[in-house]
Amino acid sequence: MDTMRKAFWLAKLELDVSKKHYLLLLLIAGIYTFFFYLTMPPYLEENIFLLDAFLIIYVGSLAFSIKPKNFQYQKLDDGLYASPYFAMLNQLPIKRNVLVASRFILPYLSIFIGITIVLVGTYIFSTDLREAIEPLPMIALIITWLCISFSIGGIFPASDPGDQIKRFTFFWSYMIIIVFFVGMYLIFQVWLDTGFFKWTIQMANDFTILSIIVSILIACLVTWYWFNHAKKQIQKNDYLQ
Amino acid sequence: MNLPIRLSKSSREPIYHQIENQIKALIASGQLATGDPLPSIRLLAKELEISSITIRRAYQNLEYSGFIQTSQGKGTFVAEVDPAMKTSMASQAVEDAISKAISIARQHECSDEDIVRMVKTLLQKEENQ
Amino acid sequence: MTFPLTIRNIEKSIDEFHLNIQDLTFEEGTISAIVGTNGAGKSTFFKMLMNLVKQDNGEIEVFGHSVRGEDDAWKQQIAYQAQTMIGCDAFTGEQLRNLMAEVYPSWDESLFRRFSEKLNIPLNKKVQKLSPGVKTKLNLALNFGKNTPILMLDEPTAAMDIPSRNYFIQFLLELMERGDRTVLIASHQADDIKKLADYLVFINKGSVTRLLEKDSLVSSYRLFWLKEEPQVSRIPGEIKRTYKKVILSNHPEATMAYLSKNGLVIVDEQVPELEDIIQEILMEGEMINV
Numbered sequence: 001m002d003t004m005r006k007a008f009w010l011a012k013l014e015l016d017v018s019k020k021h022y023l024l025l026l027l028i029a030g031i032y033t034f035f036f037y038l039t040m041p042p043y044l045e046e047n048i049f050l051l052d053a054f055l056i057i058y059v060g061s062l063a064f065s066i067k068p069k070n071f072q073y074q075k076l077d078d079g080l081y082a083s084p085y086f087a088m089l090n091q092l093p094i095k096r097n098v099l100v101a102s103r104f105i106l107p108y109l110s111i112f113i114g115i116t117i118v119l120v121g122t123y124i125f126s127t128d129l130r131e132a133i134e135p136l137p138m139i140a141l142i143i144t145w146l147c148i149s150f151s152i153g154g155i156f157p158a159s160d161p162g163d164q165i166k167r168f169t170f171f172w173s174y175m176i177i178i179v180f181f182v183g184m185y186l187i188f189q190v191w192l193d194t195g196f197f198k199w200t201i202q203m204a205n206d207f208t209i210l211s212i213i214v215s216i217l218i219a220c221l222v223t224w225y226w227f228n229h230a231k232k233q234i235q236k237n238d239y240l241q
Numbered sequence: 242m243n244l245p246i247r248l249s250k251s252s253r254e255p256i257y258h259q260i261e262n263q264i265k266a267l268i269a270s271g272q273l274a275t276g277d278p279l280p281s282i283r284l285l286a287k288e289l290e291i292s293s294i295t296i297r298r299a300y301q302n303l304e305y306s307g308f309i310q311t312s313q314g315k316g317t318f319v320a321e322v323d324p325a326m327k328t329s330m331a332s333q334a335v336e337d338a339i340s341k342a343i344s345i346a347r348q349h350e351c352s353d354e355d356i357v358r359m360v361k362t363l364l365q366k367e368e369n370q
Numbered sequence: 371m372t373f374p375l376t377i378r379n380i381e382k383s384i385d386e387f388h389l390n391i392q393d394l395t396f397e398e399g400t401i402s403a404i405v406g407t408n409g410a411g412k413s414t415f416f417k418m419l420m421n422l423v424k425q426d427n428g429e430i431e432v433f434g435h436s437v438r439g440e441d442d443a444w445k446q447q448i449a450y451q452a453q454t455m456i457g458c459d460a461f462t463g464e465q466l467r468n469l470m471a472e473v474y475p476s477w478d479e480s481l482f483r484r485f486s487e488k489l490n491i492p493l494n495k496k497v498q499k500l501s502p503g504v505k506t507k508l509n510l511a512l513n514f515g516k517n518t519p520i521l522m523l524d525e526p527t528a529a530m531d532i533p534s535r536n537y538f539i540q541f542l543l544e545l546m547e548r549g550d551r552t553v554l555i556a557s558h559q560a561d562d563i564k565k566l567a568d569y570l571v572f573i574n575k576g577s578v579t580r581l582l583e584k585d586s587l588v589s590s591y592r593l594f595w596l597k598e599e600p601q602v603s604r605i606p607g608e609i610k611r612t613y614k615k616v617i618l619s620n621h622p623e624a625t626m627a628y629l630s631k632n633g634l635v636i637v638d639e640q641v642p643e644l645e646d647i648i649q650e651i652l653m654e655g656e657m658i659n660v
Contacts, residue, residue: 013469017460070459070498088457091420092473093445238384239422240414241456250640256585283543290564290644292584293401293546348637 003097010089010102011109014071018106021066022113028065029114032058033121040126047195049185055197056181059149062114063107063156073159076241082162087239090161100230103157104223111149119145133201140212141204147219148200158226161233244280245272248289256291260299262337268308268322269330279309279317372434374398374447374520374552375419380428382418389414391428391578394571398519399549401542402581403563404556406573407652412556413453415573416524419554420450432520446475449516451523455497455505463493463508467515474516482515485541489534502529510538514545521545523555527562539565560645572651584644591650592622593642597635605629609650618642618650 035054043051064072071085089099119142123129133141163169188196203211246263248256267273279285282300286293300317303309310320346356375396382389389411396402406412417423419430421437430437432444458466463486471477486493489507497505506529513521521542527535539562545551557563563570563584570587572579599614606628607621619625629636 009472010469013461013465016465068460070457076456084457085460086457088455091422091450091452092470093442094473095442235424238424239417240384241452241454251638255589281547283546286568287539287543287565292568294568294583295585 003095003101006094006098007101007105010094010098011105014085014102014106018066018068018071021068022110024065025062025110025114026117028058028061029117029121033118033125036118036122037125040122041128043195044128044132044198047189047193047198049189049195052184052188052196053181055145056152056184058114058118059111059152060156062111062149063153066106066110073156073162075165076162076239079164079166080162080237080240081159081165082237082239083160084241086160086162087241090234090239096231096234099234100157100161100227103160103230104154104227107153107157108150111153112146115146115149116142133205137201137204137208140208141200143212144200144204144215147215150219151222154223154226158230159233161230162237162239163233164237243288244285246285246289248291257295257299257302260285260289260296261302262334264299264303265308265330266334268319269327269334271327273319275319275321277319279319281316372431374433375554376429376431376434377419378429378431380418380425380430382414382423382425384414384423387411387414388576389418389573389578390576391415392580394578394580396552396554396581398552399546400568401546401553401555401566402569402571403567404554404571404573405563405648405652406556410573410652411576411578412573413524415578416450416452416522416554416556419522420445420448447518448520448522449474449513449518451509451513451521451526453524453528455509459498460496462496463491463511466497466508466512467493470512470516474518476517477515478517479515481517481545482511485514486511488537503531503534506530507534514541519551521551521553521555523553523557525556525558527557527559535559535561542566560648563648564644574652588641588644588647590620590622591642591647592619592625593617593640594619594625594629594636595638596629597637600632600634609654618646 032054036051039048039051042048071083073081073083076082076084076087086099086103089102094102119138123133123138184196188194188199192199194202200211244264244267246260248259252259254262264273264279273279279300280288282293282296286296289296300309300311304311304317307320308322309317311317343356346359351359373395375394377391377394379393380389380391404412404415414423418425419432419437421430421442424438432447435441435444437444461469467482471479485491486508489511491504491508491511492500493508497508500508506526510523510526513523527538530538542553543566546553553566555562555566567584569581570579570584571581594617596615596617600617605617605625607619607623607625608617609620610618612618617625626636628634
């Protein structure tokens with residue numbers, strides 16, 4: 001409990017200097033709501049892949065948009081990419097658990113705000129979506145997407161402690177992203193003949209409780225993995241700057 | 242407080258020794274009276290640009306031979322020194338200065354007679370002033 | 371007895387750079403200056419002590435606790451000032467004060483206030499808006515406020531004006547009065563070293579000397595002005611000759627013995643300036659065994 005109290009204290013300090021970035025977050029959320037509102041009718045009809053892709057990109061940008069430049073992952077020296085703010089905190093007597101936990105709070109908060117706004121907003125404005133899903137399964141759908149977003153977005157706080165970048169590191173990172181999107185396309189569009197988002201609607205409708213449980217379970221496991229990955233990186237990296 | 246201590250760069254005498262002797266001389270000449278505070282070890286080290294270890298050594302020796310006293314938390318002070326000791330130290334200081342003058346004279350290859358003559362001339366000069 | 375800092379034979383390789391430190395122990399109440407040329411590894415040395423750079427071999431202990439352990443509580447004993455104030459740009463001085471006061475149990479508000487008021491540090495301005503000199507001052511104020519038993523300062527006086535630097539020296543000496551603090555300072559300012567240091571540690575081409583007491587180091591060198599030029603190119607103890615007749619020796623006894631045996635007259639002699647000795651050690655790679 002003390003760990004969480006201290007982690008929240010640190011997150012609060014960070015929030016104080018990144019308030020204006022939350023306006024940006026609201027703006028992006030508004031734009032995406034409008035975009036989903038427009039594309040929802042054709043998507044529900046023809047599984048346009050673009051909406052799925054944009055939803056994932058939106059999740060990624062949520063964790064990013066709220067950070068001032070000095071807090072973002074960047075080149076620190078020849079080999080290391082990390083968050084300068086993290087490098088500073090790492091010099092101080094802050095327990096590693098507290099330090100790492102504090103990095104997750106704000107990105108998860110912004111994901112929570114961003115996903116809730118977009119999904120609730122789209123649900124309110126889009127009659128097609130309202131026809132596709134009842135309010136109760138809709139709650140399960142929101143939880144599912146929060147959990148998916150936490151799992152994907154967790155990579156950002158997890159990479160704050162930094163990585164040793166070698167010649168092909170970025171190349172492989174881009175490859176993984178491309179493979180992810182291709183995989184998503186192959187599984188849902190080709191194999192299941194549906195869309196990722198559409199598939200989650202179906203799950204929320206057919207297995208409301210189960211989809212809640214499974215997605216929370218996955219989010220917890222993945223977050224736990226990211227958390228430990230971050231802790232491991234702290235002990236591994238050389239902070240030369 | 243600044244002490245008028247001048248360390249000689251050319252002397253072969255160890256620095257802690259120089260400090261000891263100069264503080265003794267200051268006490269003997271009455272420039273430092275009983276109960277006067279001495280600068281802290283760190284401060285004197287900074288003033289003289291030497292390490293605090295050297296100053297500590299000098300202060301320890303002075304305390305051991307009864308010239309200064311350290312009281313915990315208050316600092317270091319000049320102790321009460323026997324007047325006879327002061328007199329003998331004063332003459333010691335003069336002798337030291339003369340010895341130094343002699344060694345310089347030797348470097349310039351002065352004979353004993355030269356040195357005595359110079360001293361006499363200087364004494365005469367001082368009298369005339 | 372546990373020492374504030376103990377190093378046992380640590381090694382680190384980063385690309386072509388290799389740093390090796392034999393046994394080194396820093397005692398309570400002392401100020402040690404870490405001296406080396408740019409890129410010699412001074413900052414890496416500090417960062418290894420802070421477990422920011424991880425050593426390949428060896429052991430570093432802070433008051434008996436290994437810095438590589440799971441528990442980072444030892445960090446509460448050290449205030450570390452890196453050369454650059456990384457990751458602080460978005461914060462104001464007051465916000466950083468709040469952070470330090472939260473994470474250091476030993477935080478001393480009066481030390482922080484006294485230092486920052488005396489040097490007129492604008493605490494409500496964002497760090498990114500401060501000049502390099504003012505940033506350094508703020509960084510020092512924060513590190514003094516931490517009030518820790520160990521202070522590690524990496525070039526703390528670079529970019530600082532003369533009055534502030536003098537105040538910094540005075541302030542640090544005042545902190546030292548209680549005798550329970552240990553300070554490591556890397557500096558290129560001869561003045562800092564002369565006024566503050568008790569011990570010197572040289573880092574040169576990745577190798578590190580043991581702790582050298584400043585005054586013993588200085589007195590182990592001597593400069594001799596001779597009446598005439600010696601016939602041999604190098605006399606015992608000689609490490610440098612200028613104007614043909616001025617000999618810098620790192621073995622004064624050996625040099626004097628040779629001079630008197632060969633009837634060479636010493637016109638004048640003195641201990642060299644600390645700067646000159648540092649120059650010799652760092653430029654000529656003349657490592658010392660005092």
